Amino acid sequence: MEQHFDRFRRNDFWVNIHKNTDAYNISTNSKYVNLINHFFPILERNSPTKWKISNNYENMSNLWLPHRCCDQDIMTKFINWSEEVTKEVLWLNLNKNIKEFYDDELDYCIALDFNIIYGEGRTKLGEAEYQLKYKNKDLNLNEKEQYVCIIMRKMLDSCKYIPFTNKSNWCVSPMPATEFGKTKFAWNLAERLSKHLALPFINPILSYNKPQLKNLSIKEKINTWDTIYYNNGVKLDENQVRGNNVLVVDDLYQSGVTMWEYAKFLKTIGAKCVFGIVCVKSLRDSDNT
Structure with missing residues (x-):
C-alpha cells in the first residue's frame, strides 16, 4: 500500500509512505527531514538505517522502518500529520525566478x-x-x-x-x-x-x-x-x-x-x-x- 501526501505541484513539502509486509518506507523532500524529526523523532531513532539521501532522485531522502521497530499508534499519528501538514498550508521554497x-x-x-x-x-x-x-x-x-x-x-x-x-x-x-x-x-x-x-x-x-x-x-x-x-x-x-x-x-x-x-x-x-x-x-x- 502506498500513500502520497501533497497539495499542489507548487507545494514544496510532500510525504510518501509505502507499506509492505515487513516494513514502512518513508520518502520526503530532504529539506523537511529535520522538521519530521522534530515532530516524530522516534521514527529515525527506531530505524536501523536512519534517513538516507536518495541515489536516484534529487532532493529526496528515505527512511526504512521495519514493522518490528515501529509502534502502529505512532505511525497512524504520523500518517494523519503528513496529510494535514502537506495540505492545510502551502510550503514555499525557491522558484525559478529567484x-x-x-x-x-x-x-x-x-x-x-x-x-x-x-x-x-x-x-x-x-x-x-x-x-x-x-x-x-x-x-x-x-x-x-x-x-x-x-x-x-x-x-x-x-x-x-x-x-x-x-x-x-x-x-x-x-x-x-x-x-x-x-x-x-x-x-x-x-x-x-x-x-x-x-x-x-x-x-x-x-x-x-x-x-x-x-x-x-x-x-x-x-x-x-x-x-x-x-x-x-x-x-x-x-x-x-x-x-x-x-x-x-x-x-x-x-x-x-x-x-x-x-x-x-x-x-x-x-x-x-x-x-x-x-x-x-x-x-x-x-x-x-
Whole structure:
C-alpha cells in the first residue's frame, strides 16, 4: 500500500509512505527531514538505517522502518500529520525566478493559502488580506476585526507546524518598515502574532530612503535590498536575533525576493533559523515587471 501526501505541484513539502509486509518506507523532500524529526523523532531513532539521501532522485531522502521497530499508534499519528501538514498550508521554497540568487537563507516558509484560485476569484483568506491591505479606509471597525480574525485564526492554527522546542529562543519580526509602515496591516499582524504566542517582538526600522520597488526587475530589487541591508539601512536590536530563531511575518509572498533577502540579512547578523509565515501566496512567482 502506498500513500502520497501533497497539495499542489507548487507545494514544496510532500510525504510518501509505502507499506509492505515487513516494513514502512518513508520518502520526503530532504529539506523537511529535520522538521519530521522534530515532530516524530522516534521514527529515525527506531530505524536501523536512519534517513538516507536518495541515489536516484534529487532532493529526496528515505527512511526504512521495519514493522518490528515501529509502534502502529505512532505511525497512524504520523500518517494523519503528513496529510494535514502537506495540505492545510502551502510550503514555499525557491522558484525559478529567484533560485540562482539564494541557497538556504530561509529555512522554511508557509503561506496560509493562495490569494486567488483560477476561475473562482479570491479565496476566503485572499479576500481578507485584500480588504485589510487595499480597502482598509473603507472598512468600519467591525469589518476590520472580522477580516483580522479570519487571518489570525488560521495563522495561529498553522503555527502548530513551526518547530517550537523552547520558545525562549524564538522571536517574531515583521518585514522592515518606516515609521509610517508600522501603521500598515502586515506590521500589525506581526505584532498580534507576537502577543498571541508570547514571543519577543523585533522592531526592524527602515532608515534608508527606499525607492519604489514595484516596477523593478528581480535582480534590481535584490541589489536595492542589498544596498539597504549592508549600509545600515535597517535598525534593529541584533541581540534579539543573534543565536535565536526568527519567525518573520508578512501579508503576501509573490516572487519571494523580499522574504529571502530579509532572511539572508538576519542570518548575517546571527539568526539560527528563519521561518517565514505569510497570509497568502500569489499565483504568480514573478514580480510586477
